[in-house]
Amino acid sequence: MSEKHEVKKALLDKATASKILRVVPRHEGFHFYKGPGDDTGKVAVSLVDFADKIRSVDIRSINFHFTRQDFEKWMRNVLGDVELSRRISKIKRDSHGEKLRSEIIQTVKSRIEELRST
Numbered sequence: 500m501s502e503k504h505e506v507k508k509a510l511l512d513k514a515t516a517s518k519i520l521r522v523v524p525r526h527e528g529f530h531f532y533k534g535p536g537d538d539t540g541k542v543a544v545s546l547v548d549f550a551d552k553i554r555s556v557d558i559r560s561i562n563f564h565f566t567r568q569d570f571e572k573w574m575r576n577v578l579g580d581v582e583l584s585r586r587i588s589k590i591k592r593d594s595h596g597e598k599l600r601s602e603i604i605q606t607v608k609s610r611i612e613e614l615r616s617t
Contacts, residue, residue, distance in 0.1 A: 512617045513617050515579070515617075516614040516615070516617040518578075518579055519546060519578050519579055519580045519583075519614055520545065520546055520547065520611070520614055520615070521545065521578075522544050522545045522548075523544050523545065523577060523578070524544070525542055525544055527544075527577050528542040528543055528544040528548075529542065529543040529549055529552075529569075529570070529573045529577075530542050531543070531552065531556045531557075531560045531564070532560060532563060532564070533557050533559040533560045533563060534559070534563055539556055539557055539560050541556050541560075546574075546578060546580070546583075546607065546610070546611055546614075547611060549607060550604060550607045550608055550611060553600065553603055553604060553607070554600075554604060558596055558597065558600065561599055561600050561603065562595050562596070562599065565590075565594070565595070565599060565603075566592075568588065570587050570603065571584040571585075571587045571588050572584075574587065580610070582610070583606070583607065583610045586606050586610065587603065587606055587607075590602050590603065590606065
C-alpha cells in the first residue's frame with residue numbers, strides 16, 4: 500500500500516470513528532423496551548451511553564431486543580457501525596440473561612476502545 504493511500508485510509512477511519520462515537524438526537528437514540536409497548540424509559544444517545552445503559556437496563560429488555568436484532572440494526576443504520584453490528588450478530592442466538600448482557604457489554608466496550616484509538 501502506498502504511503503499516500505495509508506494517510507487517506509487513516510483519515511477516513513478517524514472520520515468514521517468520530518461519526519460512530521457521536522451523540523445522536525434523542526429520537527434517533529436506542530429506546531429500550533421490555534416488550535411491545537412496554538418502555539423502560541431508558542434511551543441511549545451514543546455508543547458510550549449504550550454501553551452504560553445496558554449495564555443496568557431490565558434484563559427482559561436485553562432479551563427482547565436481542566432476539567429481534569434491534570441492537571445490530573441501530574448500530575448499523577443509525578450509528579453507521581457495520582463492523583459492530585456484525586460482531587453483535589455473531590453472539591449466539593441462544594444466549595440470554597446476564598451472560599448475554601456480559602457478552603454485549605464486552606463486545607461494545609472493545610469496539611469503543613478500537614474507535615478511540617484510531
